[in-house]
Amino acid sequence: MKNFVRIAMLIAVALGAMAAIVAAQAVGQVNGISGPAKLNPKANISAAGFPPPYWAYPVNLPDYQAPPETGEKMRVPNSNVTYTLTQIRDFFSPPDWHPEDHPSMPPIVGQGRKPQVWACGYCHLPVGWGKPENANVAGLPEAYFMQQVADFKNGSRRGTVPDILPHSGMVAAIMPTTDAEVKQAYDYFAKTKLTQQRYKVTESATVPKTKVQGSWVLAPIVGGGEGMEPIGQRIIEVPNDPVLTTLRDWRIGFTTYTAATCAASDRCRPSRAARRSTRSVSCTTSRMARVTARGRR
Numbered sequence: 001m002k003n004f005v006r007i008a009m010l011i012a013v014a015l016g017a018m019a020a021i022v023a024a025q026a027v028g029q030v031n032g033i034s035g036p037a038k039l040n041p042k043a044n045i046s047a048a049g050f051p052p053p054y055w056a057y058p059v060n061l062p063d064y065q066a067p068p069e070t071g072e073k074m075r076v077p078n079s080n081v082t083y084t085l086t087q088i089r090d091f092f093s094p095p096d097w098h099p100e101d102h103p104s105m106p107p108i109v110g111q112g113r114k115p116q117v118w119a120c121g122y123c124h125l126p127v128g129w130g131k132p133e134n135a136n137v138a139g140l141p142e143a144y145f146m147q148q149v150a151d152f153k154n155g156s157r158r159g160t161v162p163d164i165l166p167h168s169g170m171v172a173a174i175m176p177t178t179d180a181e182v183k184q185a186y187d188y189f190a191k192t193k194l195t196q197q198r199y200k201v202t203e204s205a206t207v208p209k210t211k212v213q214g215s216w217v218l219a220p221i222v223g224g225g226e227g228m229e230p231i232g233q234r235i236i237e238v239p240n241d242p243v244l245t246t247l248r249d250w251r252i253g254f255t256t257y258t259a260a261t262c263a264a265s266d267r268c269r270p271s272r273a274a275r276r277s278t279r280s281v282s283c284t285t286s287r288m289a290r291v292t293a294r295g296r297r
């Protein structure tokens with residue numbers, strides 16, 4: 001009987017994992033790109049916690065409808081540039097809200113190569129800073145950058161959910177690139193610098209209730225269902241302005257909520273992750289409402 005229950009549970013977990021992957025694939029196909037269809041052979045789908053929770057790997061919900069094009073010219077703060085939504089969603093011409101923030105982009109970064117190589121600057125942004133659903137590529141060491149590209153190409157670097165669009169889009173885009181294109185991309189991103197503190201780590205016992213609100217962005221729920229909830233064992237990362245982040249304005253930062261390590265004491269101790277970064281850390285303690293500590297490098 002015990003065995004039966006265990007097997008039934010394993011099957012349920014596997015079915016749940018498959019449903020999540022099928023949903024992720026469907027999202028990828030909508031956009032005309034689908035990555036390698038196989039699961040990461042190293043992912044243990046029977047392990048507890050698989051499929052990864054929505055807050056760790058945000059995937060657009062199946063009922064998500066991108067806002068329709070109205071022809072309106074969109075703007076972001078401190079920029080004279082305007083774009084329509086169609087222009088903002090052009091994988092072969094990433095919106096460049098602040099051209100003064102970066103050197104001029106080589107073709108592979110600013111345009112990509114049709115049909116499959118989306119511009120590196122679309123996902124990683126023209127400054128290379130990336131977003132939570134991908135990665136910062138600004139100022140990476142050459143050996144590391146090249147090794148990652150090689151590993152994506154030879155299949156040894158796969159995400160936990162390889163069919164999630166940001167990851168499968170990366171693999172689809174990098175596969176056909178030539179060595180010369182990769183070198184061009186590296187040379188460019190080596191010159192861009194991560195000049196802004198983009199992620200502010202905040203320790204807190206409670207976090208805003210969140211859901212994935214398009215563009216693979218996890219954001220606080222506004223309106224029905226809005227409120228706070230215990231953080232539990234999660235890390236919740238949300239844009240400081242979800243709308244501007246969806247418009248791909250890279251000057252908008254993110255707040256990263258982590259569980260408080262200091263809830264029961266007066267002495268507020270930033271978490272290890274926070275201490276390793278230069279980010280400023282806000283801790284909530286039982287006595288003091290808010291203590292701001294300075295993270296060390």
Ligand code: HEC
Pocket residue numbers: 108117118119120121122123124133134135136137145146148149158159165166167168169170173174177182185186
């Ligand atoms: C569809 C969006 C997308 C496009 C287009 C894209 N990337 Fe990526 N890139 C990602 C994602 C997502 C990751 C993280 C993948 C993972 O670990 O699952 C990533 C990771 C990387 C990394 C590793 C960074 C690290 O810190 O480990 C490098 C290097 C990289 N990309 C280079 C490029 C280059 C060069 C191009 C252009 C040819 C490009 N990317 C185009 C989404 C994209």
